[in-house]
Structures are given as C-alpha cells and as structure tokens.
Amino acid sequence: MVEKCKAACAAWLSLHVVCEEGKKGQTCGRRGQGGCVIELDRVAMSYGGGELFGDISLKVQPGSFHFLTGPSGAGKTTFLKLCYGALRPTAGQVRLFGQDVRGLGRDDVALMRRRIGVVHQDVQFLDHLSVADNVALPLTVSGRDSADQLANLDELLAWVGLRARADARPAELSGGERQRAALARAVIMQPEVVLADEPTGNIDWEMSQRLLQLLVELNRMGTTILVATHDLNLIRAAKSQVQTRVLRISNRRLQLAGADL
Amino acid sequence: MTRLRAILAEGVALVIGDPQADRLVPPTGFTARLTTFAAGAMAFLAVFALALSLASGRLAARWSEELARSSTIRISAPAEERAAQTEAVLRILQATPGVAQARAIPAEEAAALLEPWFGPNLPLDTLPVPQLIEVVEESTGFDPQGLRLRLTAEVPGAVLDDHTRWRAPLVQAASRLRILGLLSILLIGATTAAMITLAAQAALAANAQVIAVLRLVGAQDGYIAQAFVRRFTLRALSGAGIGVAFGLVAVWLLPSAQEAGGFLTGLGYRGWHWVLPLVIPVLGAGVAFVATSAAARRVLRELT
Ligand SMILES: Nc1ncnc2c1ncn2[C@@H]1O[C@H](COP(=O)(O)OP(=O)(O)OP(=O)(O)O)[C@@H](O)[C@H]1O
Numbered sequence A: 001m002v003e004k005c006k007a008a009c010a011a012w013l014s015l016h017v018v019c020e021e022g023k024k025g026q027t028c029g030r031r032g033q034g035g036c037v038i039e040l041d042r043v044a045m046s047y048g049g050g051e052l053f054g055d056i057s058l059k060v061q062p063g064s065f066h067f068l069t070g071p072s073g074a075g076k077t078t079f080l081k082l083c084y085g086a087l088r089p090t091a092g093q094v095r096l097f098g099q100d101v102r103g104l105g106r107d108d109v110a111l112m113r114r115r116i117g118v119v120h121q122d123v124q125f126l127d128h129l130s131v132a133d134n135v136a137l138p139l140t141v142s143g144r145d146s147a148d149q150l151a152n153l154d155e156l157l158a159w160v161g162l163r164a165r166a167d168a169r170p171a172e173l174s175g176g177e178r179q180r181a182a183l184a185r186a187v188i189m190q191p192e193v194v195l196a197d198e199p200t201g202n203i204d205w206e207m208s209q210r211l212l213q214l215l216v217e218l219n220r221m222g223t224t225i226l227v228a229t230h231d232l233n234l235i236r237a238a239k240s241q242v243q244t245r246v247l248r249i250s251n252r253r254l255q256l257a258g259a260d261l
Numbered sequence B: 001m002t003r004l005r006a007i008l009a010e011g012v013a014l015v016i017g018d019p020q021a022d023r024l025v026p027p028t029g030f031t032a033r034l035t036t037f038a039a040g041a042m043a044f045l046a047v048f049a050l051a052l053s054l055a056s057g058r059l060a061a062r063w064s065e066e067l068a069r070s071s072t073i074r075i076s077a078p079a080e081e082r083a084a085q086t087e088a089v090l091r092i093l094q095a096t097p098g099v100a101q102a103r104a105i106p107a108e109e110a111a112a113l114l115e116p117w118f119g120p121n122l123p124l125d126t127l128p129v130p131q132l133i134e135v136v137e138e139s140t141g142f143d144p145q146g147l148r149l150r151l152t153a154e155v156p157g158a159v160l161d162d163h164t165r166w167r168a169p170l171v172q173a174a175s176r177l178r179i180l181g182l183l184s185i186l187l188i189g190a191t192t193a194a195m196i197t198l199a200a201q202a203a204l205a206a207n208a209q210v211i212a213v214l215r216l217v218g219a220q221d222g223y224i225a226q227a228f229v230r231r232f233t234l235r236a237l238s239g240a241g242i243g244v245a246f247g248l249v250a251v252w253l254l255p256s257a258q259e260a261g262g263f264l265t266g267l268g269y270r271g272w273h274w275v276l277p278l279v280i281p282v283l284g285a286g287v288a289f290v291a292t293s294a295a296a297r298r299v300l301r302e303l304t
C-alpha cells in the first residue's frame, strides 16, 4: 500500500515539476521587484476595534518555507487572509506577486487564488459533490476541467491517500481526510504558493507527519509554503527536513522566532 | 453583426449551458417549483391581457371605420308632415355627392332598436318617436356642413346626426382598453421580474456558503452568477411555456364570436395573432435573465 502510494506520488510530482517549469517564464515577469511572492510593508490590521497588529513588514521569497505561530487570537488567520487578498490591511501595503491588493477587484482576487492555494482552518466543501469533484473544483471553475487536466486528479488523490474515498461525500470524511482533501484541492492548480491554516489542527501526530510530508515535497519542487500553526512539534519535525523560517505574532508585532524551536 | 453573433452564442450557451456550473449549486427544490409556478401563472394572465389588447384594438379599428361611414338623420315633425318631410330628405340625399345609400328606417325596426331600453310592448303610436333615416357614405364621404345647411333650408324638422359626437368617445374607450391591456402586460412582466428577483435573491442567500467555497477555489463573480442565472432563466422559460399553453387552450375554448356577440366573445386571437402569445415565454425568460443577473450581481457584491 505504502509502495503504491509512493509510486503514484512520484508520478504526480514529476508531472507537477514539468508544469512548474512550463509556467515559470510567464509568472516570474509579473513578480515585483526583488521577486517576492508576498510582500507586506508596514501593515496594520484591525477589525474596527483595537488594532490586532501593526507595523508588520515581511518579504516571502519564492521557494521558501515559513511557519507562522503565536497564541490563539493573535491574528494568524487574519495574517494569512491578508496574504491571499481576502482582507485588505487597514494601513500599509500588501503586494501579491508585485501587485498591490488595493488595486485588485473581486475577480482579480479570484484569479489570485488560482496562484495561491489555501487550506483553511475550517475546511469547507460542497457537500452535494463527491470528494473527487470537490478536489477538482478549482479546475472546474477556471474552465480547465478537460479530460487532460482531470487525468491528474486520480494521481493527486493517490498522493494524499484518498483514492479509495474519491466517490465519498465530504461529510463522510474523517478530520484528517478532510485536511488532506483540502490540501489536494489547494494544490490541484499547481499554485506558486500554498498557505495552510492549522492544517494539522484536529488530527493525530501520525497524520500530521503525513501532511507535513506532503507540504515538504511541494516545497522541494519549488512551491512557496506558509503554514500557520501553534503545534511546535510540527515545526521541529519540519526543521529537520527542510530549511524554514519561523515567524511569531505576539504583542501586536511579527518577530522572527529564535533558536528555541 | 459580430455583436449579434456574440449575443446569440451567449443565448445558446445559456440554454445548452455549462452543466458543470449548474451542478456546483445544490438543487433548490422548493424555490425552483415556486419560480416555475409564478412564471406559468403570469404567462397565463399575459395571454389574456394580450387577447384583450388585440381585441380592443380590433374593436377600435372597426368602430371608427363603421361608424364613420354611417350617419342618421332624425326627423321630428307632426305626424301629418312626417311622410312628406321624409321624402324630401331622401330626395336631397339622392342628390348629395358622397352618399352611397339612404334608407328610412321602418317603425318596427325603430321599435326593435328601442326594445333593449323600453321592453317589447312599447306603444310606439303614442310616443313622439322621430323618424330615422340611415345614411351610408361612400368612402370619399359627404360634406356634413353643406348637407346640414340644405336640410335647415328645405326640411326644418330634420337634424343630421353624423355620429362624430358619440363616435369619438367610443373609439377612445376602445383605444384606452387596448392601452390598459398593454399596461397589464407590462405590469405582469414587472411582477414576474419582482418575483424572480425575490426567488433568486433567496436562493443566492441560502447558498452563501456554496458561494464562499466557490470563491475560495477561484471562481469569478460571472461564473457564480451564471450558474444561478441559467437555472432561473430555464425555469421561467419552461414555466411560461406551460402557462401560455394553458392560456391558449382557455382562449381557444371561449365561445366563438358571433354577429351579436360583441366584444366579450370576440376576445380570442385571429389569424396570425395566434403566433404572438408564443413570444411570451421568450420574454419571460428574458425578464428572468435580467432580473437574476441583477440580483446575482447585487448579492455577490454584498457577500464579501
Ligand atoms: N471577521 C472578524 N470580525 C471581527 N473580529 C474578528 C474577525 N475575525 C477575527 N476576529 C478577531 O481577531 C482576532 C484574531 O483572530 P484570528 O482568527 O486571526 O486569530 P488566530 O491567531 O488565527 O487564532 P486561532 O489560533 O485560535 O486560530 C480574534 O480576537 C478574533 O476574535
């Protein structure tokens, strides 16, 4: 079973790499100066009440692997939302692939989400569709659901170990299976960036490792990864496999976490 | 030309559609049936409003034509002079250019004309009922002013009633009725738009979570809207189609127009006019398309 899974995984990965290379020519040109995928410049954010955080600056380089940590309610989810255009900062500037989010309309944000895959903290699916259809949803809504494109779907499902559950309804999945389905959905468009919000939030350690493995593999192929988590063990496990930067939101500031992790 | 083709292509795409997009929105059984029913009921009413409008149009045209071509001369004179005056008037009419035919209406016919108002046993002899002469004009018409002058000079008891006085309000009434019919069609259209807007808005609001997921995976507003628009347009089209079918059967079953029938039994469609109601479902679908598009645009703007 494990071997089979690995073989499927390798097949899907090789496909992915080829496509990545094919895409590079057009996407790099659109990146801003310095080639950052995500750039925050003196960003402040508040939901009307007190300021959640202020004066945050960050440059996320392509191919990097970041963790974002901090106490519950510090604003990790909010931070990620700023990073894919779902929220606008109350002050400062957020640039995605060099574009200021203030200049983006709703449809531009939608297009942006095809380049930035997101795994949400509270994963949501269309419950009347099968798991496979849900994973393929980004292809469907972008009109790329040709037979060609869908051929990858099977391998992708195998990669996250959900091939056998392809025809199930999302409501029938376990917590870990939902997280993996969400990851598969986030990467099916072969995005340049994957943002994951507590991807291991409600699953056991073994499954967490499995998910981390998938993220690390994506990163090795050049995908930029940003994971919000309060699970320090996960961060430690990642550090042993890949070069990461750990950011922490505390006291309304973003800091680079020290070597204690 | 290319624009027209683009619009046509869009229409075809809408009907054949992107079944994928349609599938992404969960089926909404109850609002679906309500929309179909409302569109059907409105189309049914529209069939009658259209029939009313067409019939009153016909009536207005017929009245203005028929009434314009006939007038009457009324002779109020003592009984002993009546026959002589009648003859004098007929003589004058024969010599008047533009008069096709003139006929003294016999007493029995006059009684029949009055019967609807006074009942069958009208004692005509005791009443000073005037002698009537019916004048039918040629298409060129005669000069009523000249005729009137001659009559006053030669037959003092004769009065020309050229109907213009009471023809105008009748024709006007028929024209008004026609406008009311058209107005009803407009109101029916507007009501349909309102109902479909409400239904679409409810469906969109009920699917806020679906919309959120679709946006999350990169769906643009146009794509999301299309799924709803297509659904409601097709429902309106089929509902209106059924409504029109029922309406046409109902109109067809109306008693046919007879000579004496007058306005009510003449309510049906005539000739090629039977084709007109078939436009109603298309219009209904158009109304649904516009209403749902607007509702979708509004809701999607609010759901951010
Ligand atoms: N839409 C909103 N409107 C108002 N306040 C909000 C909104 N979303 C989040 N908040 C508030 O902002 C703060 C930060 O929320 P956020 O979800 O970003 O925290 P978090 O770091 O992700 O927490 P957790 O670890 O529990 O997921 C919280 O106090 C929350 O109540």
Ligand SMILES: [Mg+2]
Binding pocket: A076, A077, A078, A121, A197
């Ligand atoms: Mg959170």
